[in-house]
Amino acid sequence: MPPLKDFGPLNRKNWPIAAAMIQYANIAPDGSSVQDQSAEQWAITLRDITGAGFTELDPTDCWIRVADLSPVRLAEFQHVVQQAGLTVPAISTARKNLAHPTTGPEIMPYCHRLIDVAASFGARTVCVGLFGALTDAQKQALWFWTVDGEKTSEAPADRAATIARLRELGAHAAEVGVDIALEMYEDTYIGTARGAAQFIQDVDHPSVGLNPDLGNLIRLHRPVEHWKEMVDLTMPFTRYWHVKNYARIEDAKTGFIASTPVSLEMGLINYRYAIGLAISLGFRGALCCEHYGGDGLSVSATNREYLRSILPDHDV
Numbered sequence: 001m002p003p004l005k006d007f008g009p010l011n012r013k014n015w016p017i018a019a020a021m022i023q024y025a026n027i028a029p030d031g032s033s034v035q036d037q038s039a040e041q042w043a044i045t046l047r048d049i050t051g052a053g054f055t056e057l058d059p060t061d062c063w064i065r066v067a068d069l070s071p072v073r074l075a076e077f078q079h080v081v082q083q084a085g086l087t088v089p090a091i092s093t094a095r096k097n098l099a100h101p102t103t104g105p106e107i108m109p110y111c112h113r114l115i116d117v118a119a120s121f122g123a124r125t126v127c128v129g130l131f132g133a134l135t136d137a138q139k140q141a142l143w144f145w146t147v148d149g150e151k152t153s154e155a156p157a158d159r160a161a162t163i164a165r166l167r168e169l170g171a172h173a174a175e176v177g178v179d180i181a182l183e184m185y186e187d188t189y190i191g192t193a194r195g196a197a198q199f200i201q202d203v204d205h206p207s208v209g210l211n212p213d214l215g216n217l218i219r220l221h222r223p224v225e226h227w228k229e230m231v232d233l234t235m236p237f238t239r240y241w242h243v244k245n246y247a248r249i250e251d252a253k254t255g256f257i258a259s260t261p262v263s264l265e266m267g268l269i270n271y272r273y274a275i276g277l278a279i280s281l282g283f284r285g286a287l288c289c290e291h292y293g294g295d296g297l298s299v300s301a302t303n304r305e306y307l308r309s310i311l312p313d314h315d316v
Helices: 039-051 071-083 103-121 136-140 156-176 193-203 227-237 271-280 296-310
Strands: 017-019 090-097 125-129 179-183 208-211 241-243 245-250 257-262 287-289
Touching: 017 296, 039 071, 071 103, 090 103, 103 125, 103 156, 125 156, 156 179, 156 193, 156 208, 179 193, 193 208, 193 227, 208 227, 227 271, 271 296, 287 296
Parallel strands: 017 287, 090 125, 125 179, 179 208, 241 287
Antiparallel strands: 245 257
């Protein structure tokens, strides 16, 4: 079994901090598919990323499905990434629900292809999810998380089938030297910190861990676990990490709850505490900056610099 790809000694200067591509659609303004763009058009988009100061990229599949590119086109894309001076420490899927009784089995071949493609990039992690596409009501809302979406089946057989799929993906990932990170998301088996910690232990595979995207949970307009409890419960299982933050207000008297996206240092989650704890527990994975609203890439760049300021100034 090949060893897990090692980033080597890490410190605040070289810790891999990737730009997410959630602010880029998979359909260009002229109606064409990003999947079918020329290498030159891909390069134009990546100039945004490097212009914002990023040296790492997560080519999230809401933008481009690298696992569905032909070998020739994949080589073109990899060349464009290399020419831009970018590396790919991880690749995330978006809204491809491995827990759904129908879509779960259907997307397994795609996930297997993505594992192999990730290895060809030299990536360490493939990030997958147990949540599905936005509903029509969510698409119409200003902020989609203010409307309830699809909920994961609680049937024991469906849970067992999901665990079996993840063990299968974990075995494949181990063969090529990468690992699997499950993105936390509401109303799934990993929709709370306690639930996520238990689910990872139930999966019980050394190549399968968490992406503790706690921003997905603290933004909900409903009661949630305390942010510090979330951190304490999930950090031992962290492999890869989508980082974003929200301001959150709760009125205990009326029950009113609201949230809005903010930069990392301004939000509810104390990332200085969270990252310090994760590193003390052995976390050496990549971070990925996400932000919804406004110029998400520029806010992500600001967040990257904040992260560099709180990461260790010595090799760990």
